[in-house]
Amino acid sequence: MPSYDYPFNERIRTLLRLEDLFIKVLHNIEGEHEFIHHSVLLSIFQILDIIERAELKMDLLQELDRQKMVMNNLRGNPSIEEKVLNDLVTDIENAARPLRNTPGKLGQTLRDNEWLMSIKQRSVIPGGVCEFDLPSYHYWLGLSSERRKHDLSVWMSPLMPLHDAIRIILHILRGSGMTSNMTATNGAYQQMLGGAKPAQMLRVEISDDTPCFPEVSANKYAINIRFNSLDNAQRPRPCDHDINFSLTLCNL
Numbered sequence: 001m002p003s004y005d006y007p008f009n010e011r012i013r014t015l016l017r018l019e020d021l022f023i024k025v026l027h028n029i030e031g032e033h034e035f036i037h038h039s040v041l042l043s044i045f046q047i048l049d050i051i052e053r054a055e056l057k058m059d060l061l062q063e064l065d066r067q068k069m070v071m072n073n074l075r076g077n078p079s080i081e082e083k084v085l086n087d088l089v090t091d092i093e094n095a096a097r098p099l100r101n102t103p104g105k106l107g108q109t110l111r112d113n114e115w116l117m118s119i120k121q122r123s124v125i126p127g128g129v130c131e132f133d134l135p136s137y138h139y140w141l142g143l144s145s146e147r148r149k150h151d152l153s154v155w156m157s158p159l160m161p162l163h164d165a166i167r168i169i170l171h172i173l174r175g176s177g178m179t180s181n182m183t184a185t186n187g188a189y190q191q192m193l194g195g196a197k198p199a200q201m202l203r204v205e206i207s208d209d210t211p212c213f214p215e216v217s218a219n220k221y222a223i224n225i226r227f228n229s230l231d232n233a234q235r236p237r238p239c240d241h242d243i244n245f246s247l248t249l250c251n252l
Contacts (some may be wrong), residue, residue: 003204003205004214005201008198008200008201011200012200014056015170016170018163021047021050022047024040024043028043031145032145033145034145037152041119044156045119045120057105060165061100064099064169067169068096071085071088095161095164095167095168099165106158106159107159108158110159115136119137122134169252174201177199177203177248178249179246180247183242183243183244183245184239186240188224189223189225189226190223191247192222200250200252201250202216202218202247203248204216205248212228213228226238
């Protein structure tokens with residue numbers, strides 16, 4: 001069932017962007033062709049740009065510590081299975097430990113690599129990584145796929161504690177809300193929000209055989225969802241029929 005996440009604040013938006021980049025890197029790093037590994041390196045550079053904020057590491061550690069405290073306070077609750085709770089606390093601890101032990105700024109070892117930074121600097125220029133611009137990079141792309149995979153894994157290694165922390169936090173966030181079945185009348189849905197603790201993200205899920213996608217406009221006061229489809233020219237067109245979907249409001 002296709003799902004769409006919509007963040008309500010910049011903090012969750014950053015985590016979702018990093019999650020998306022990590023998914024692409026970890027999938028494509030197993031590829032064989034040099035062009036695939038070129039895409040991996042560009043995604044790594046994008047990760048570095050996003051994590052330039054020095055406080056991201058501290059934000060993640062504080063959230064992991066807070067979630068560990070929340071989970072420990074749930075011990076003895078008869079509606080929660082003890083093994084599931086213990087496994088989640090263990091996952092939180094395993095995610096926090098290497099992140100806490102990472103010295104300095106996230107990704108600093110990559111920033112200290114002059115060769116990588118020379119490629120990163122050229123990569124923002126359209127067509128800036130041609131072989132005549134970066135012959136050493138062209139040579140590296142021509143090495144065996146095993147060598148490229150090894151190098152990419154080495155460069156990704158200092159970023160993996162970040163990946164693990166984001167994975168567990170978003171896992172908790174996505175599992176935090178109650179899911180409701182809704183209907184978008186003539187392809188449109190609106191809901192007013194209230195409560196002392198506003199949602200941080202919403203999830204929309206639709207069935208596989210529904211040929212449309214949601215466009216969301218939301219804040220802490222209201223949600224507006226408009227379902228669209230694509231015509232043959234890939235232009236969005238409003239759906240004019242009722243659409244059943246599920247809606248989850250998530251909050252850490």
